[in-house]
Amino acid sequence: MEPEQYSQLPIVALDDQAVVLPGQIHTTPTGDRADLLAITNSYANRKLKLPTAYRGSLVIGCFPLKTKGGEYNANKRFEYQPKDLYEYGTLAEIWGWEDKVGYGGVRLHGVARLKLDGIDKRRPFITGNVTCYKDQSIDPMDVTGRELLSQLQRLSLEAITYTRLTSLLRFSPFPITAAAEKTIRSKGLDEAGELADYLVALLKPTYEEQLRILSMVDVKERMKFLIDLYQKQLSDMRNTMTITAITPINQTPSSEGGSVDPLELFKLRKFYPIQNLFSDEHLTMDEMIQKMRKRRATRLPFPNGLTSGSPHGTSSGLPNNLSRGLLKGLPSGIGKGSDEGDEFEELKKKLDDAKLSPEAEKVAARELQRLKKMNPAQAEYQVCRNYLENLAEIPWTTSTDDRLDATTLVRARKQLDDDHYGLEKIKKRLLEYLAVLRLKQSANQDLDAQIEKAAEDAAAVENSLDDVDDEHQNKPEDIKVQLLKSKRMVDKSPILLLVGPPGTGKTSLAKSVATALGRNFHRISLGGVRDEAEIRGHRRTYVAAMPGLIVSGLKKVGVTNPVFLLDEIDKVGGANFHGDPSAAMLEVLDPEQNHTFVDHYVGIPMDLSKVLFIATANSLDTIPAPLLDRMETIQLSGYTTLEKRSIARRHLIPKQVISNGLSIENVDISDEVLDKIIASYTREAGVRNLEREIGSVCRSKAVEYSQAKDSSRFESYRPQVWLPDLEEILGIEKFDEEIAETSSRPGVVTGLVAYSTGGQGSILFIEVADMPGKGSVQLTGKLGDVLKESVEVALSWVKAHSYELGLTSDPSIDIMKDRSLHVHCPVGAMPKDGPSAGLAHTIALISLFSGKPVPPTLAMTGEVSLRGRVTAVGGIKEKLIGALRAGVKTVLLPSQNRKDLRDLPPEVIQGLSIMFVQHIYEALRLVWPDGSWPGQAHPAGIESRL
Numbered sequence: 053m054e055p056e057q058y059s060q061l062p063i064v065a066l067d068d069q070a071v072v073l074p075g076q077i078h079t080t081p082t083g084d085r086a087d088l089l090a091i092t093n094s095y096a097n098r099k100l101k102l103p104t105a106y107r108g109s110l111v112i113g114c115f116p117l118k119t120k121g122g123e124y125n126a127n128k129r130f131e132y133q134p135k136d137l138y139e140y141g142t143l144a145e146i147w148g149w150e151d152k153v154g155y156g157g158v159r160l161h162g163v164a165r166l167k168l169d170g171i172d173k174r175r176p177f178i179t180g181n182v183t184c185y186k187d188q189s190i191d192p193m194d195v196t197g198r199e200l201l202s203q204l205q206r207l208s209l210e211a212i213t214y215t216r217l218t219s220l221l222r223f224s225p226f227p228i229t230a231a232a233e234k235t236i237r238s239k240g241l242d243e244a245g246e247l248a249d250y251l252v253a254l255l256k257p258t259y260e261e262q263l264r265i266l267s268m269v270d271v272k273e274r275m276k277f278l279i280d281l282y283q284k285q286l287s288d289m290r291n292t293m294t295i296t297a298i299t300p301i302n303q304t305p306s307s308e309g310g311s312v313d314p315l316e317l318f319k320l321r322k323f324y325p326i327q328n329l330f331s332d333e334h335l336t337m338d339e340m341i342q343k344m345r346k347r348r349a350t351r352l353p354f355p356n357g358l359t360s361g362s363p364h365g366t367s368s369g370l371p372n373n374l375s376r377g378l379l380k381g382l383p384s385g386i387g388k389g390s391d392e393g394d395e396f397e398e399l400k401k402k403l404d405d406a407k408l409s410p411e412a413e414k415v416a417a418r419e420l421q422r423l424k425k426m427n428p429a430q431a432e433y434q435v436c437r438n439y440l441e442n443l444a445e446i447p448w449t450t451s452t453d454d455r456l457d458a459t460t461l462v463r464a465r466k467q468l469d470d471d472h473y474g475l476e477k478i479k480k481r482l483l484e485y486l487a488v489l490r491l492k493q494s495a496n497q498d499l500d501a502q503i504e505k506a507a508e509d510a511a512a513v514e515n516s517l518d519d520v521d522d523e524h525q526n527k528p529e530d531i532k533v534q535l536l537k538s539k540r541m542v543d544k545s546p547i548l549l550l551v552g553p554p555g556t557g558k559t560s561l562a563k564s565v566a567t568a569l570g571r572n573f574h575r576i577s578l579g580g581v582r583d584e585a586e587i588r589g590h591r592r593t594y595v596a597a598m599p600g601l602i603v604s605g606l607k608k609v610g611v612t613n614p615v616f617l618l619d620e621i622d623k624v625g626g627a628n629f630h631g632d633p634s635a636a637m638l639e640v641l642d643p644e645q646n647h648t649f650v651d652h653y654v655g656i657p658m659d660l661s662k663v664l665f666i667a668t669a670n671s672l673d674t675i676p677a678p679l680l681d682r683m684e685t686i687q688l689s690g691y692t693t694l695e696k697r698s699i700a701r702r703h704l705i706p707k708q709v710i711s712n713g714l715s716i717e718n719v720d721i722s723d724e725v726l727d728k729i730i731a732s733y734t735r736e737a738g739v740r741n742l743e744r745e746i747g748s749v750c751r752s753k754a755v756e757y758s759q760a761k762d763s764s765r766f767e768s769y770r771p772q773v774w775l776p777d778l779e780e781i782l783g784i785e786k787f788d789e790e791i792a793e794t795s796s797r798p799g800v801v802t803g804l805v806a807y808s809t810g811g812q813g814s815i816l817f818i819e820v821a822d823m824p825g826k827g828s829v830q831l832t833g834k835l836g837d838v839l840k841e842s843v844e845v846a847l848s849w850v851k852a853h854s855y856e857l858g859l860t861s862d863p864s865i866d867i868m869k870d871r872s873l874h875v876h877c878p879v880g881a882m883p884k885d886g887p888s889a890g891l892a893h894t895i896a897l898i899s900l901f902s903g904k905p906v907p908p909t910l911a912m913t914g915e916v917s918l919r920g921r922v923t924a925v926g927g928i929k930e931k932l933i934g935a936l937r938a939g940v941k942t943v944l945l946p947s948q949n950r951k952d953l954r955d956l957p958p959e960v961i962q963g964l965s966i967m968f969v970q971h972i973y974e975a976l977r978l979v980w981p982d983g984s985w986p987g988q989a990h991p992a993g994i995e996s997r998l
């Protein structure tokens with residue numbers, strides 16, 4: 053939501069050290085204050101001008117104090133000055149006046165954040181211009197936002213559990229923590245800001261920290277800040293917190309008429325570091341408390357005849373239900389009012405409705421029994437309840453019907469074509485996959501019918517044999533049913549892995565597959581997962597334990613057969629002291645194992661075999677081999693300019709135009725403008741930045757359009773975007789394309805590069821210069837080790853063959869004797885590495901020594917060996933696309949790379965003359981066809997493709 057501006061808003065200063073955050077209620081004392089009384093009067097006289105959105109309720113801006121200021125005016129009324137106010141405040145509704153003598157005050161309810169932009173007038177109360185910020189909800193696709201929210205929830209729940217554990221023992225009000233837990237869990241991405249503000253109240257930060265939180269209009273920033281605060285508090289709690297153990301007290305009953313002071317109970321206390329209690333993960337919370345009691349009983353002497361153990365006491369004088377339970381040593385039954393009873397029934401009903409698997413049903417029944425016996429004030433009660441609620445929310449048997457019928461393939465093809473341009477090979481592979489799925493399912497349907505019939509036959513035979521003796525253990529009919537069942541095809545879906553540079557449509561392809569199948573879709577972001585427990589859940593005995601990503605995903609989609617997108621699987625962390633997350637993924641992804649996947653929290657085997665997993669990755673290098681082995685890789689490569697143009701025309705422009713509130717005829721982007729955006733404002737393999745830049749163009753058109761509309765001058769609006777407009781809208785060009793040079797000089801050769809990030813290719817100049825010297829070689833241009841070595845190989849080969857090449861007049865002359873060399877690769881600031889410039893270096897050296905220039909529109913790539921062989925290199929597609937864009941006409945490639953031509957887009961094959969070479973001599977003959985080069989021993993392999 054965009055911030056709104058309000059003018060002439062009544063503004064008050066809050067009392068000293070008070071901050072009101074949105075959602076909070078605060079009473080600010082009226083005392084002798086002039087402004088609050090004046091506002092009250094104006095309100096009574098209906099003189100206030102209020103923002104339209106808030107008419108009907110009385111809103112004011114309330115600002116905390118920057119300094120302790122304020123003074124009495126001539127009328128003996130206390131007044132604050134605008135300079136006393138902090139620049140951020142809260143828009144608050146006045147909920148009422150407390151009119152008691154001595155401490156009357158105004159009850160305020162915070163609504164939204166305000167920033168004070170200026171003051172209108174000062175008397176009788178301050179009014180000013182403000183900007184009002186409502187919290188933005190976090191986009192569900194925003195990974196950081198989601199992670200922040202879940203981290204904040206986890207930390208705050210952990211803090212609450214610690215508090216509860218101590219407060220349980222110290223009689224602190226349990227219902228408050230329960231309510232807080234409920235609130236924390238119930239907040240989603242759209243209420244993240246509200247949650248953050250709510251959690252401030254639980255933390256009790258300092259005044260300065262509260263002011264900082266107030267000034268944080270950005271929800272994510274606020275969450276980060278709170279996460280820090282919670283982390284600090286938790287580490288304090290973990291390190292220094294101790295538990296005050298209570299003992300069942302055999303207190304002399306208060307028969308003398310005196311009541312037992314609850315504080316008396318704390319006299320007997322023994323401190324245990326809390327970590328000791330949690331370190332043994334096999335203990336339940338109940339058992340921990342028992343353990344504490346035992347230790348206390350053996351070590352603490354009891355004065356005044358008090359002894360531990362005997363559950364004998366009185367409830368008089370203690371908070372009613374708690375005292376009863378505590379004095380009996382926390383047995384069952386306390387506080388089980390009608391509320392808990394309802395809650396229990398509700399939970400039971402939920403579990404009944406949840407269609408649990410047989411194993412889950414057993415566990416649920418057992419846990420319900422335990423819960424029934426438990427005291428709601430026990431920390432373990434909540435743990436057990438949460439567990440059962442989780443069980444009820446997991447889809448054990450519910451699934452959606454696959455839309456797998458005769459029209460499946462046609463429909464899927466249409467869906468994929470509608471959503472994506474090109475990507476033929478990938479679409480074909482996805483369709484094959486769907487076809488197999490459909491065949492398996494229809495084979496199973498036939499078998500199901502047969503099984504049903506065989507089962508009926510078996511039942512009939514059984515009936516007829518009922519009264520005969522029961523020796524027919526393996527009746528043929530039963531065996532038939534078994535046999536048929538074993539033939540049933542298991543729904544073992546292979547796991548697809550889409551690998552490619554960012555923004556090439558991996559996520560959206562997976563979405564299209566889900567839509568085509570009619571299945572629910574859920575994205576699990578694996579980037580940065582370092583902890584095995586994030587995938588498999590925490591054991592239940594951990595504080596604030598939760599199920600892992602997989603089970604949470606299933607809970608969210610509510611069916612057993614969704615499409616799960618495992619995004620960024622290459623970024624899952626390897627083994628560390630938190631376990632090995634990638635090993636946990638192995639079990640999830642193995643079709644042989646994943647029908648009995650066990651989440652640590654749930655602890656019951658679950659069937660993941662119906663889930664269709666599609667993983668995405670940017671590169672295969674960081675995926676552990678065993679994980680890679682379980683997936684079927686589908687490679688996506690970058691798009692050419694032409695492909696990008698078509699994607700933009702068909703998908704991105706319509707999408708952006710509509711999402712910016714315009715219609716197609718309102719924006720006209722020509723091919724020329726599109727090409728400029730692609731070449732000068734984006735350098736990427738995918739189309740994500742392109743989409744962003746098109747979005748900017750559409751937004752700027754939307755502004756123009758609405759201005760024209762508002763001033764009723766439609767005729768002045770121009771839908772076309774012209775080239776000169778681009779600089780104004782998108783800023784100055786971000787990238788300069790390397791363009792093949794027009795003139796040539798000896799020692800300069802055009803090479804080809806593929807950038808490792810972004811999957812983009814381009815040309816690169818190799819420059820070699822010589823000078824008088826003693827044979828040294830200087831290398832510049834941020835060259836990596838491999839590249840440096842390839843220069844050395846090139847130089848050694850040229851030195852060794854200088855006589856054959858006609859560069860020296862005698863075989864004994866060292867060509868480097870009286871000269872030094874300098875090899876440079878612009879752009880100097882960009883790091884370069886790899887062996888693929890070997891051929892270009894060799895040719896550059898020969899060109900320099902022979903004084904023959906190389907044609908500037910001829911580019912080359914290939915690794916060379918000391919024997920002069922030219923061997924294969926990678927990234928051919930990207931390099932050639934880049935070469936074509938840069939204006940190269942002819943390219944020399946290693947013969948071994950011939951296979952890569954199959955993947956090339958047609959416009960590249962048509963636009964470039966591609967020649968293959970196996971040896972440097974062949975390259976020489978192609979570069980300088982007029983020269984008489986030696987090496988006739990290598991005539992084979994000179995071939996060209998035009």
Ligand SMILES: Nc1ncnc2c1ncn2[C@@H]1O[C@H](COP(=O)(O)OP(=O)(O)OP(=O)(O)O)[C@@H](O)[C@H]1O
Nearest residue numbers: 471472473554555556557558559560699703739740
């Ligand atoms: N061939 C295509 N046709 C139409 N739109 C495309 C195509 N390729 C990508 N897009 C669009 O580009 C945008 C980015 O794609 P997507 O989010 O799927 O990228 P990704 O490959 O998953 O990237 P990352 O690796 O960063 O997750 C989406 O809006 C998508 O629709």
